[in-house]
Amino acid sequence: MSSFNNINPPVLSDELGASHPINQVKDFLMNLLKDFGFNEVDGPEIESEEFNFDMLNIKKSHPARQMHDTFYVQNKSNLLRTHTSPVQIRSMLHSSPPLAYASAGKVYRKDDDATHLPMFHQVEGIYVDSEVNFAQLKDLIHKIIYAIFDEEVQIRFRPSYFPFTEPSAEVDILSENGKWLEILGCGIVNPIVLDNCNIDSNKYSGLAFGLGVERIAMLKYDIKDIRDFYKSNLDFLNQFK
Amino acid sequence: MKLLYKDLVKFIIDTPSIEELSDKLFQLGHEHEIENHIFDMELTPNRGDCLSLLGLARDLNTFYNTNLLVETYEEKIDSLDLDFINLSPNDCPKISFLELEIEDLPDKYHDYLENYFKILKVGKNNFFTDISNYISYELGQPTHCFDRIKLNGHISFESKECYSPFTTLLDTNIELKGNNCIFLNNNEIISLAGVMGGKSTACTKDTKKVLIECAYFNPESIIGKSIKYNLHSDAAHKFERGVDINSHEMVLRRFIKIVEQHAKIKNCKITSFNSKKISNKELPINLDRVNAILGTTISIDVFKNILERLGFNITSKIEVPSYRSDIISQNDVAEEIARVVGYDNIPSQTIVMSHTKKDNNKRNLIGIKSDLKNKGFYEVINFPFTSIENESSITLDNPLDSNKKNLRITLKESLIENLLYNERRQKDSIKLFEISDTYFNNNNNLEQNLKLGIIASGRVGHNYNNFSNKIDEAFLLDVFNSVFDDLDIAIEQIPRNNLDTKIKNNIFYLEIDLDKYQLNKAHVLNKEMDMEFRKYIPISEFPSSNRDFSFLIADYSKYDEVVETINKIKGMYLKDFFIFDFYKNEKNEEIKIGVRMIFQSNGKTLSDDDIKESISKILEPILSIEGVSVPGI
Numbered sequence: 016m017s018s019f020n021n022i023n024p025p026v027l028s029d030e031l032g033a034s035h036p037i038n039q040v041k042d043f044l045m046n047l048l049k050d051f052g053f054n055e056v057d058g059p060e061i062e063s064e065e066f067n068f069d070m071l072n073i074k075k076s077h078p079a080r081q082m083h084d085t086f087y088v089q090n091k092s093n094l095l096r097t098h099t100s101p102v103q104i105r106s107m108l109h110s111s112p113p114l115a116y117a118s119a120g121k122v123y124r125k126d127d128d129a130t131h132l133p134m135f136h137q138v139e140g141i142y143v144d145s146e147v148n149f150a151q152l153k154d155l156i157h158k159i160i161y162a163i164f165d166e167e168v169q170i171r172f173r174p175s176y177f178p179f180t181e182p183s184a185e186v187d188i189l190s191e192n193g194k195w196l197e198i199l200g201c202g203i204v205n206p207i208v209l210d211n212c213n214i215d216s217n218k219y220s221g222l223a224f225g226l227g228v229e230r231i232a233m234l235k236y237d238i239k240d241i242r243d244f245y246k247s248n249l250d251f252l253n254q255f256k
Numbered sequence: 257m258k259l260l261y262k263d264l265v266k267f268i269i270d271t272p273s274i275e276e277l278s279d280k281l282f283q284l285g286h287e288h289e290i291e292n293h294i295f296d297m298e299l300t301p302n303r304g305d306c307l308s309l310l311g312l313a314r315d316l317n318t319f320y321n322t323n324l325l326v327e328t329y330e331e332k333i334d335s336l337d338l339d340f341i342n343l344s345p346n347d348c349p350k351i352s353f354l355e356l357e358i359e360d361l362p363d364k365y366h367d368y369l370e371n372y373f374k375i376l377k378v379g380k381n382n383f384f385t386d387i388s389n390y391i392s393y394e395l396g397q398p399t400h401c402f403d404r405i406k407l408n409g410h411i412s413f414e415s416k417e418c419y420s421p422f423t424t425l426l427d428t429n430i431e432l433k434g435n436n437c438i439f440l441n442n443n444e445i446i447s448l449a450g451v452m453g454g455k456s457t458a459c460t461k462d463t464k465k466v467l468i469e470c471a472y473f474n475p476e477s478i479i480g481k482s483i484k485y486n487l488h489s490d491a492a493h494k495f496e497r498g499v500d501i502n503s504h505e506m507v508l509r510r511f512i513k514i515v516e517q518h519a520k521i522k523n524c525k526i527t528s529f530n531s532k533k534i535s536n537k538e539l540p541i542n543l544d545r546v547n548a549i550l551g552t553t554i555s556i557d558v559f560k561n562i563l564e565r566l567g568f569n570i571t572s573k574i575e576v577p578s579y580r581s582d583i584i585s586q587n588d589v590a591e592e593i594a595r596v597v598g599y600d601n602i603p604s605q606t607i608v609m610s611h612t613k614k615d616n617n618k619r620n621l622i623g624i625k626s627d628l629k630n631k632g633f634y635e636v637i638n639f640p641f642t643s644i645e646n647e648s649s650i651t652l653d654n655p656l657d658s659n660k661k662n663l664r665i666t667l668k669e670s671l672i673e674n675l676l677y678n679e680r681r682q683k684d685s686i687k688l689f690e691i692s693d694t695y696f697n698n699n700n701n702l703e704q705n706l707k708l709g710i711i712a713s714g715r716v717g718h719n720y721n722n723f724s725n726k727i728d729e730a731f732l733l734d735v736f737n738s739v740f741d742d743l744d745i746a747i748e749q750i751p752r753n754n755l756d757t758k759i760k761n762n763i764f765y766l767e768i769d770l771d772k773y774q775l776n777k778a779h780v781l782n783k784e785m786d787m788e789f790r791k792y793i794p795i796s797e798f799p800s801s802n803r804d805f806s807f808l809i810a811d812y813s814k815y816d817e818v819v820e821t822i823n824k825i826k827g828m829y830l831k832d833f834f835i836f837d838f839y840k841n842e843k844n845e846e847i848k849i850g851v852r853m854i855f856q857s858n859g860k861t862l863s864d865d866d867i868k869e870s871i872s873k874i875l876e877p878i879l880s881i882e883g884v885s886v887p888g889i
């Protein structure tokens with residue numbers, strides 16, 4: 016039997032904090048893309064119409080450019096980027112193929128309801144080389160989705176529309192309750208976009224894709240209300256140690 | 257757009273089931289939901305041609321034998337002599353008018369027309385407007401019906417600056433501002449073109465003579481008008497996405513046919529105004545390019561067959577049908593082929609990314625976050641919108657909340673709000689940080705600075721070493737110095753006198769501009785992320801209650817058993833617990849362990865009785881250990 020003097024206080028475990036779950040998922044996705052060979056690039060959140068829209072083949076008549084969808088600043092001189100795609104544009108303008116860039120960050124849309132927030136996060140990737148095609152895009156998307164979820168997950172590609180890709184696709188996964196859930200958008204980079212970035216679209220082609228970080232986080236953690244991410248509630252944050 | 261399954265399959269000879277049709281529509285890229293045999297379509301903005309039964313049937317012709325011809329009036333129609341001038345042909349390159357007069361109004365509609373209103377719950381207006389709405393549903397071309405008796409003299413279309421009141425046919429008063437496409441009758445605005453007609457010339461339930469306008473408006477001339485004036489307009493939705501410029505005669509002959517099925521026609525005349533010859537676009541046939549885009553080996557026969565079934569005319573070139581304004585390049589053609597083959601039927605090809613990996617110079621912040629996390633800090637993310645404004649603020653032109661129209665120049669206010677939010681939820685040890693851009697107007701250069709903000713207040717921690725220690729400047733300085741080396745920083749104590757709180761703990765804050773400092777390499781290296789996605793347990797919005805217990809262990813030989821038992825406690829409503837006190841009484845050879853238990857329910861505010869009931873069960877295994885007691889119980 017040990018003596019009284021040998022009694023030690025209870026062992027203390029570290030009182031750890033936590034990174035924000037959105038940043039955890041964002042970093043996870045970026046690490047995944049870097050493992051595939053993408054280089055991480057960054058860009059400003061306050062953008063010009065030229066980089067956010069024009070260079071991406073989003074025409075003046077596109078609904079996204081209206082005041083009800085986009086936050087404009089300083090008498091419409093600039094805007095809060097509505098997607099991370101202008102980062103790819105800026106990067107392509109300063110390089111030549113073959114190139115592979117991934118970017119992540121906050122984006123803004125004039126939206127605020129139970130399922131949409133005025134600020135959310137995207138992760139995007141672009142790969143430009145000679146002879147990049149849709150069949151290769153499918154392979155890459157399968158690999159990304161298998162890495163995020165698992166290799167048993169059922170995947171569906173369906174046609175969609177993005178001005179900066181053609182053909183364009185949205186990709187769904189089959190959920191446990193039998194419903195298809197939209198996971199990401201992707202496509203073959205529209206040759207107009209390559210030409211805008213001084214890349215010869217007759218010689219090179221590209222693939223691009225984008226994921227909503229909140230969407231992936233909600234699915235992975237089974238979070239039902241997107242607004243929970245931004246309440247800064249310690250009881251919430253404490254679960255992501 | 258909602259449409260009836262039975263209306264769509266009328267165009268399809270094979271009569272597929274609704275489930276099969278649904279699969280084919282998804283394959284073609286036409287997302288939808290189905291309820292009670294009604295398709296609720298969510299079409300992509302490039303496919304304005306599919307905003308009708310005919311449009312979708314044209315796409316489905318790739319899979320089925322269809323009959324895309326609708327019943328039209330086939331008799332010769334007299335020419336209408338209309339006093340009309342198109343002053344803005346760039347905005348409206350083609351416009352047609354049909355003048356129609358009937359003897360009597362019908363008592364009831366044929367079933368196909370009646371069902372459209374009844375099943376889809378579309379409101380009826382008057383005979384001619386009802387047919388106009390049905391035709392838009394069936395063929396995708398909006399038309400507008402003027403009461404002919406209310407029109408006098410000269411009619412014109414033009415795009416011009418106008419600032420005047422306008423009352424729509426739905427009796428909505430709006431103020432026209434800026435440039436608008438309008439129809440005028442003797443200089444009075446009678447219609448906001450492509451959006452909605454005016455009340456002064458609108459048809460009524462008694463109208464027997466109409467002038468029907470059928471136009472192609474340039475989408476860029478119409479875009480945004482319905483939202484600008486807050487007018488819900490199916491016509492604007494279609495014109496903004498592009499309609500078929502070559503459909504006017506078919507549409508107006510269909511209009512006459514439906515009228516003829518319901519009433520005796522007294523008079524019928526038609527005219528069309530084309531500003532320029534409109535020919536279909538042509539693209540070269542480039543199968544190699546299409547296969548290169550898709551990574552396929554599709555044969556020329558399959559290629560031609562797919563395009564022909566989609567309505568393209570294949571000669572030595574690809575002639576694009578007039579309703580497909582979205583087809584302008586070989587990539588568009590490739591998408592058409594891929595849609596029909598099926599995206600899921602295109603085999604994947606292993607991708608080998610051939611580029612050379614470059615050094616990644618981007619600063620990675622995972623190291624900083626990891627260090628702060630190890631010090632018990634939680635990362636938060638806040639929206640950048642704030643009410644605080646100074647001379648370098650960047651202002652939103654169209655904020656969601658007019659009280660928060662500026663972008664943050666500091667993270668401080670957001671973090672103070674986060675701290676108070678958690679204090680209101682009974683949190684007594686709050687340690688938060690945020691890494692985010694802040695935004696400045698520097699002589700009209702809009703700049704961003706990446707900042708780290710750290711805020712802390714309350715207890716240093718919950719364990720028995722820290723429970724009684726309050727966060728102070730020295731604590732925060734120690735944390736900061738363990739994360740960053742050799743940085744001079746100023747820690748700010750936030751006064752509570754202007755804050756909406758009764759809590760007295762000191763609040764300490766520091767903010768550094770990460771763009772200004774050369775960070776210690778050890779802290780910026782990317783660390784391996786070992787992600788574990790544990791399922792989230794929804795948190796309670798009900799208040800929590802704390803109960804503290806001091807366990808007296810008279811027989812110190814039972815100490816390990818007591819600690820082990822405490823660490824395993826479970827109970828109803830017990831959300832958390834921790835040992836906040838440990839004391840050895842050398843004289844009596846007794847040990848005291850202080851335990852705080854936190855109770856909270858997901859469904860209600862707990863009463864004392866709820867908590868007492870839970871406590872009695874929690875304490876039972878601890879107090880059953882010989883020599884253990886809770887003084888006072």
